[in-house]
Amino acid sequence: MSIQERPILQIRNLSKSFGATRVLSGISLDIPRGSIVSLLGRSGSGKTTLLQLIAGLHDPDAGTLSIAGADMANVPAFERPVNMMFQSYALFPHLSVADNIVYGLKASRTPRAERERLLKWVLELVRLEGLGARRPDQLSGGQRQRVALARCLVLKPTVLLLDEPMAALDRGLRADVQKELTGIQRKVGTTFVLVTHDQDEAMAMSDYIAVMDQGDIVQFGTPREVYEFPRTRFVASFLGTINLFECGRVERFPSHCQVTTEDGLTITASCNADSSIEPGHAVGVRPEKISIARGPSASANNFAGVIERLSYCGNLSHATVRLAGGRAVEATVVNSDHTGADALAPGAAVYVAFPPEAAVALRT
Amino acid sequence: MKARSLTLVDRLTIAIPFAWLLAFLALPLVSVAGLSIHEIADSIPPIAPLFSHAHGHFAIHASLRAFALIGSDALYLSAFWNGFVNAALTAGGCILVGFPLAYAIARSPEKRRNLYVLLAVLPFWTSFLLRAYAWMGLIRDSGPINALLLALGVIHHPIAILYSPAAVLLVMVYSYLPFFVLPMYAVLEKLPLDLLAAASDLGARPAYVFRTVILPLSLPGIVSGAILVFVPAVGEYVIPELVGNSNTMMIGGILWEEFFQNRDWPLAAAIAIVTFGLLMAPALLLRRSMGRLVGAGL
Numbered sequence: 049m050s051i052q053e054r055p056i057l058q059i060r061n062l063s064k065s066f067g068a069t070r071v072l073s074g075i076s077l078d079i080p081r082g083s084i085v086s087l088l089g090r091s092g093s094g095k096t097t098l099l100q101l102i103a104g105l106h107d108p109d110a111g112t113l114s115i116a117g118a119d120m121a122n123v124p125a126f127e128r129p130v131n132m133m134f135q136s137y138a139l140f141p142h143l144s145v146a147d148n149i150v151y152g153l154k155a156s157r158t159p160r161a162e163r164e165r166l167l168k169w170v171l172e173l174v175r176l177e178g179l180g181a182r183r184p185d186q187l188s189g190g191q192r193q194r195v196a197l198a199r200c201l202v203l204k205p206t207v208l209l210l211d212e213p214m215a216a217l218d219r220g221l222r223a224d225v226q227k228e229l230t231g232i233q234r235k236v237g238t239t240f241v242l243v244t245h246d247q248d249e250a251m252a253m254s255d256y257i258a259v260m261d262q263g264d265i266v267q268f269g270t271p272r273e274v275y276e277f278p279r280t281r282f283v284a285s286f287l288g289t290i291n292l293f294e295c296g297r298v299e300r301f302p303s304h305c306q307v308t309t310e311d312g313l314t315i316t317a318s319c320n321a322d323s324s325i326e327p328g329h330a331v332g333v334r335p336e337k338i339s340i341a342r343g344p345s346a347s348a349n350n351f352a353g354v355i356e357r358l359s360y361c362g363n364l365s366h367a368t369v370r371l372a373g374g375r376a377v378e379a380t381v382v383n384s385d386h387t388g389a390d391a392l393a394p395g396a397a398v399y400v401a402f403p404p405e406a407a408v409a410l411r412t
Numbered sequence: 413m414k415a416r417s418l419t420l421v422d423r424l425t426i427a428i429p430f431a432w433l434l435a436f437l438a439l440p441l442v443s444v445a446g447l448s449i450h451e452i453a454d455s456i457p458p459i460a461p462l463f464s465h466a467h468g469h470f471a472i473h474a475s476l477r478a479f480a481l482i483g484s485d486a487l488y489l490s491a492f493w494n495g496f497v498n499a500a501l502t503a504g505g506c507i508l509v510g511f512p513l514a515y516a517i518a519r520s521p522e523k524r525r526n527l528y529v530l531l532a533v534l535p536f537w538t539s540f541l542l543r544a545y546a547w548m549g550l551i552r553d554s555g556p557i558n559a560l561l562l563a564l565g566v567i568h569h570p571i572a573i574l575y576s577p578a579a580v581l582l583v584m585v586y587s588y589l590p591f592f593v594l595p596m597y598a599v600l601e602k603l604p605l606d607l608l609a610a611a612s613d614l615g616a617r618p619a620y621v622f623r624t625v626i627l628p629l630s631l632p633g634i635v636s637g638a639i640l641v642f643v644p645a646v647g648e649y650v651i652p653e654l655v656g657n658s659n660t661m662m663i664g665g666i667l668w669e670e671f672f673q674n675r676d677w678p679l680a681a682a683i684a685i686v687t688f689g690l691l692m693a694p695a696l697l698l699r700r701s702m703g704r705l706v707g708a709g710l
Contacts, residue, residue: 105609125612138610142628151624152614199614 054117056081056239057102057207062111063263064097071097073263074111079207079256084233084240086250088286089260095243098260099209102241103132116206126155131200132209135216137192139184145195146171146180152203170202173232189217190225197229201236210242214249226253247287251275259283280412281330290332291377292410298325304348304404307331311373316348317407330410337406338379340367340398347401353377355396367392369400441688448681449474458675478682488666488683492690495663498580498652499645503638505585506592510637511630513589514596518603529597533590540587544654547583548574551655580656588645592637599633635698643691663687 055078064072072094079085087095100106102113104125113120115129131152139148146167153163171177174194184192193213200208213229214222230253233240244250250257251271259267259274259282267274267283278284281292293315297308305319309331319325344350353371362383369377377400381392392398418426446462451473453460464471482488517528535543550557551573558570573579603626611621649664656662663683671680 103613105613125609126615126617130613132610132613134606134610136604136606138604138606140607140611140625151611151616155611155614155616155620155624203614 053081055079056116057241058112058114059098059102060112062098062101062108062113064094064101064106064108071263072101072108075263075265077258077265077268079239079241082237082239083255084230084242084253085256085258086254087241087243087258087260088245088247088250090245090286092262093260094263095245095260096211099132099211099241099243102207103130103209104128105132129206130209131203131205132211133193133196133200133213135212137184137196137216139192139195139199141184143184144180145176145182145184145187148184148195149180149199149202151199156203166202170198173201173235174198190221193217193225197232201232201238205238207239207241210240212243212245214244214246222249223252229253251287259286261286276334277408278332278410281332281410282412284332284408284410288334289378290334291338293331293333293407295325295327295329295331298327307407311375313351313371313373313375315407316404317409318404319409325409331407332410333402333406333408335366335378335380338377338400338402340369340379340381340392340400342396342398344399345401348404349407350399350401351377352397352399355392355394355398358392358394365392369398371400444681444684448478448678448685449476450678450681451475451477452676452678457677459677475678478676478679479686481679482682482686487661488663491661491663491666492686494660495646495648495687496690498577498584498648498662499642501581502584502588502645502648503592503642505581506589506641507634507638509585510589510592510596511634514593514600514633515626517593517597518600525601529594532593532597535586536590541650543587544583544651547579547586548655551579551582574655575657577657577660580652580660583651583655584645584648587651588641591640591644595637595640596630596633599630603629639695639698643695646691647687 057077057079059075059077059079061074061076062072063070063074075094075098087098089095097106101108102115104120104123120128140151143151149170150158150163150167153166158166167180171180174197176191176194176198179187179191184195187195193216210229214225217225226249229240242253254271256268257271257274258265261282267279269277274283275287278287278290284290284292293307293309293313295307296310299306299308300319303318305317305325307315307317307325309315315331317325317331325331339345339347340355344352351371353369355367356370356376357368359366360383365381365383367379367381369379371377379400383391385391447459450459450462452458460473462473464473513532517525517532520528549555552558553570553572553574555574557573558567561567562570573582607625607629608621611625612618616624647664647667648662649668652660652662652665653668667680667683667687670676670683
């Protein structure tokens with residue numbers, strides 16, 4: 049995507065309250081054409097409301113929303129170039145798979161020949177050939193989801209909205225369905241905006257993630273950006289786990305900062321103009337950036353401790369190391385040695401180390 | 413799972429509805445059917461015994477006279493016709509008034525729905541006759557409705573509503589409305605809102621959503637509500653008698669007349685049996701169509 053290209057979906061200062069509850073407080077978001085964007089947050093973060101505002105199922109209290117350059121204020125749901133795949137799929141129980149899929153085409157009076165052509169195309173796309181005559185209650189969960197998807201895609205929407213697309217599926221099916229869904233998206237090139245509370249799902253499927261909390265988008269970026277460079281404590285701990293060090297004193301050097309934590313540790317972080325660290329911020333280090341060794345290493349951040357707990361997960365082991373000062377640090381190590389001869393064990397005296405660039409500043 | 417034999421509790425549980433149906437449906441029906449084949453007599457009760465035993469001869473005095481009379485006299489046929497037409501119009505009126513009412517209740521805030529349902533059935537708590545008389549007062553020539561229309565200048569002479577077929581329909585629809593609204597509401601309340609949102613999202617205008625989603629999915633409610641109205645409305649006697657035109661005889665009125673005025677109990681019983689038979693046929697048909705709807709996942 050080129051930077052110059054206009055976003056397909058542009059949201060400016062959108063807010064919405066239900067009664068006295070403020071659900072969205074002035075959200076702005078640009079969604080690039082042809083991408084998969086996840087709205088990721090806990091329940092009550094406003095992600096579903098945002099999706100419904102895009103679909104036109106509710107009206108915003110303030111702010112604007114434009115799709116492909118056209119302002120959507122006063123455009124009713126049935127005239128918007130977006131379609132939504134509902135969490136429940138909302139398939140019409142009295143209609144066959146084929147009739148469900150062509151429902152929107154019939155509503156817009158598409159000629160029969162065109163309908164048949166599009167139906168055939170989309171049934172093939174979602175691999176439901178031969179099931180057109182079935183009723184929704186004669187399908188498996190995965191098939192129902194594909195009908196719901198086909199029912200939207202057949203209308204060639206500018207933006208497809210997916211509300212918790214995996215929620216109604218068995219856990220074991222989800223990884224495959226995620227792959228399939230992204231595969232279909234790559235084929236048709238439609239912009240997907242999906243709502244999820246599952247960070248793994250968001251990471252696996254999205255080009256961009258908008259992390260939402262309490263009616264706000266707290267961070268927007270690629271999965272790598274939001275994971276590796278979380279800006280807030282919330283984002284850092286919502287996506288994966290992180291070791292948080294609260295900053296007491298910060299000393300600035302040309303190439304790095306030295307942070308003294310409230311419990312007296314001195315951490316070297318690579319901080320520059322756009323990632324400055326200040327007292328009151330926190331420094332976060334992901335467990336997999338921390339290495340464990342029996343002796344001290346050359347790393348700038350090197351702390352002695354004792355392994356307190358170790359859980360072996362096959363490919364990885366998660367260790368909790370109690371540092372000399374009393375703080376516990378989580379570290380994840382790859383089990384590359386299959387013999388286990390050099391394996392760590394609880395009670396072992398070790399050193400934990402991480403490079404300065406692994407320490408990221410968390411502002412709020 | 414292995415099929416187990418019925419326990420005593422199972423048998424008792426099944427026996428209760430069975431006993432109910434036997435006592436309140438089968439026995440009265442058999443007794444009415446028996447009454448219909450009696451011969452009339454100038455006695456109390458005004459029927460001849462079915463069996464007699466005289467001079468060592470055993471005789472059965474059964475007769476299909478009543479049924480033959482119903483089949484041959486145009487009066488009865490037209491009364492049946494009038495009764496069914498009146499019931500059909502009443503059911504139709506209840507659909508037209510009751511569907512929007514039930515829909516509005518089902519779409520109102522959840523906290524208020526029970527209150528609205530209560531209000532819809534509240535008139536049932538007062539005497540039916542009282543309400544019928546109240547209507548007579550409202551729609552008579554010098555009643556408040558005519559007075560209002562006169563005062564507004566809409567009409568210059570009172571319109572005669574009372575004692576007209578329109579009055580019968582009005583009071584019938586009013587009286588039977590709760591029978592329709594309750595099952596209709598039960599179905600509409602369960603209609604998933606997601607489906608309506610999805611239809612709208614797929615580009616359907618409100619009228620199209622109504623025709624293609626709301627209507628087909630609420631058909632079971634419409635059908636069951638209409639049956640609940642239609643079946644008792646066929647035999648309705650009191651409302652046509654109070655507010656209707658005495659020239660339009662309906663089957664309920666004929667039955668009453670044959671029983672109490674002409675004292676022809678077998679004929680009255682035969683009318684009841686024929687009515688029952690005529691009602692069973694469409695009810696069975698409707699049951700089959702309901703079965704299909706249930707099969708469609710509703």
